[in-house]
Amino acid sequence: MDDYSWVLNALSGFLPEPTARLLHDHILHPNSTLSTLRNHISALSRRTLGLLTPYIAPLLERSIQALHDSPDVVVLAFLLAVLVVAIQAMLWVHRTMMFFTRLAMRLVWWAVVAGLLAAVWQRGPETAARDVVVFVSKAVGYAAVVKDIWMSEYQRYDAQTRGGSGGNQRLPGHGPARRAGR
Secondary structure (H helix, E strand, O other), X not given: OOOOHHHHHHHOOOOXXXXXXXXXXXXXXXXXXXXXXXXXXXHHHHHHHHHHHHHHHHHHHHHHHHHHHOHHHHHHHHHHHHHHHHXXXXXXXXXXXXXXHHHHHHHHHHHHHHHHHHHHHHHOHXXXXXXXXXXXXXXXXXXXXXXXXXXXXXXXXXXXXXXXXXXXXXXXXXXXXXXXXX
């Protein structure tokens, strides 16, 4: 049996008396549940190791001899280990970058929410609602202009693909027509 009284002596200055008594009675005492469980597990592992040793020992000896006979396997295993370590380092860096990116995006989100709340607080709900309506109407107008530009470019592209040399055709609003050869 192992005597763990030195653990209690080392911790006696740090731990209150009830905690030290609890450690002694329930964890370090030889008749405690944890000590009994540890003793049973160690006995079981010793018996299992004793039963498996005749089967595992020859396999280990053959493996060691094979590694000794072919150093290329050792080099390949070393290169594989270096590759695994490098990939793990890259994954760690990726996780770290993603954490800080998410943190920054959350900070930006909450800063925008706080800014909007401050604007509503300062200007009042009616004025803030009017500002939102004006902003949305400007955004819808801008989207309509973008849609018109996109449609005109799409029609020009469509005319070019249908007419072969449709690049010489003049569409309204696109300046003077060009002639081929100039």
